[in-house]
Amino acid sequence: MKVLHVITGLGVGGAEQQLRLLLRHLPARCEVVTLTHPGPVADGLRADGVPVVHLGMTGNRDLSALPRLTRLVRAGRYDLVHTHLYRACLYGRLAARLAGVRAVVATEHSLGETQTEGRPLTAGVRALYLAGERLGSTTVAVSPTVAARLRRWGVPASRIEVVPNGIDLARFRFDPVRRHRTRRRLGLPDDAFVVGGIGRLVPGKRFDVLVRALARLPGDCRLLLVGGGPDEHVLRREARRAGVADRVLLTGERPGLPDGSPGPDLPSLACAMDVLASPSPEEAFGLAAVEGLASGLPVLYAACPALEDLPPHTAPAARRVPCGDEEFGRALAEVRAAGPGPRTAPEAARHYCITRSAARLMDVYATALARQSLSPAPQGVSSA
Incomplete structure (x- = not known):
């Protein structure tokens, strides 16, 4: 299985370090794209032997990043795309679908009651999130608490899986x-x-x-x-x-x-x-x-x-x-x-042992791949 992980940045942060630890335990060929800031965690991933590409995105509205990411996904011939953090989830889900990858998993690392990643949860942020979520196969919540928040937002329970963060x-x-x-x-x-x-x-x-x-x-x-x-x-x-x-x-x-x-x-x-x-x-x-x-x-x-x-x-x-x-x-x-x-x-x-979390995530991957041939492409999105 060949998996592309798309993340907003790779500075020192909880989601970023969790990704590096997880990749050490996932039995899959994994590569990483960071939209911005290839910081210390990017260096660590490369030291682990994981290929990392910096997309060079200049801001939230840098729409030129979308065709670049789409071409990268298409060229990589990935079986599955896994996105992490708000901006990467928006761009990564859409790029994956445009590139013809139908198995798209997103992990929701930072959804609080009133903010996500320090961003206030306004009506606009929520609407954009839900629009992007429809393009994925599965949304992974890092806790049952986050899963409940996603359900209250309107994400169907059938699309939510709980895979907690793990520790060594x-x-x-x-x-x-x-x-x-x-x-x-x-x-x-x-x-x-x-x-x-x-x-x-x-x-x-x-x-x-x-x-x-x-x-x-x-x-x-x-x-x-x-x-x-x-x-x-x-x-x-x-x-x-x-x-x-x-x-x-x-x-x-x-x-x-x-x-x-x-x-x-x-x-x-x-x-x-x-x-x-x-x-x-x-x-x-x-x-x-x-x-x-x-x-x-x-x-x-x-x-x-x-x-x-x-x-x-x-x-x-x-x-x-x-x-x-x-x-x-x-x-x-x-x-x-x-x-x-x-x-x-x-x-x-x-x-919360990391090996348990990695095994649960592999189950999510297997289910997403099994479903991909059954689910129709979202209306208005072409894989051409």
């Missing part, structure tokens, strides 16, 4: 030696209580809540924020205002490891933490929280469908906290007072 459990296994070495490399004292946050530094992640919560904690507490983004200067300013600038460490975007492992060195950074905090009030999955659990960390979250969709006993060290600095400050103080527990991955983390 072995890579996130806690290692006390790695913890000590990582803390030493970062300049974090061995006896410090380290609050961790993982994600893009954008307003929707609400990492400002953790900065202000830190000001409510004793001086031995530190905040380690892993990720880059446009809000970095805002968070540094907030830390100075709160009087905790010397206790906040922002790592920025990190390239892959020398061994070619995907994305930032998240497992080592998670080992250095004592608790993972996710104050974002709106998530499609909550991958950072699951990664924290895989490292055996207690997890405090404002929203995490990945955990909310499972029974509470599968993640006993996870706790939902309202998105506020007072609430997070109090919850973090309680975790600190309780002291360290065993750093073992709970059932919830094991539930």
Whole structure:
């Protein structure tokens, strides 16, 4: 099976890193087209032996990208096209159909209640999304919560499949030696209580809540924020205002490891933490929280469908906290007072093993390919 993945960009982000990890476990010939920004994840994919093409799209309305993408799909003679993220889903679905590929799968990574990928869900955005969705075979939701949102939008339930994000459990296994070495490399004292946050530094992640919560904690507490983004200067300013600038460490975007492992060195950074905090009030999955659990960390979250969709006993060290600095400050103080527990991955983390997600996605592919000869081409779309 030959599959083309079309994604909006390949900078360091959750969907982008998830794609790279997934391709390491999919038993299919995969190639990737990025519409924009062939960043660190593109380099990592190439290091893995995955061909990556940069389409050079200049903006959302760069319509010249559509014929270029259509020609690329047609020339590649792909069995299936898989699209990721809003812009790539719009252009990729249409290009696939114009090129004659009828098996078209799209993963919905970032659909929240009020926004998607930081874009407000206006009536226009929703209408355009639904028009593009009709050109696909299947829409993959990364959680049952996202599947329910898609159904409320009007996407037929028969076209929706749930394939959750996955994690590499072995890579996130806690290692006390790695913890000590990582803390030493970062300049974090061995006896410090380290609050961790993982994600893009954008307003929707609400990492400002953790900065202000830190000001409510004793001086031995530190905040380690892993990720880059446009809000970095805002968070540094907030830390100075709160009087905790010397206790906040922002790592920025990190390239892959020398061994070619995907994305930032998240497992080592998670080992250095004592608790993972996710104050974002709106998530499609909550991958950072699951990664924290895989490292055996207690997890405090404002929203995490990945955990909310499972029974509470599968993640006993996870706790939902309202998105506020007072609430997070109090919850973090309680975790600190309780002291360290065993750093073992709970059932919830094991539930999201990447091999399970890859196997489920292959089932989706097989079904889409089986249906392609039965479904008529959408009216007005020609494969000529």
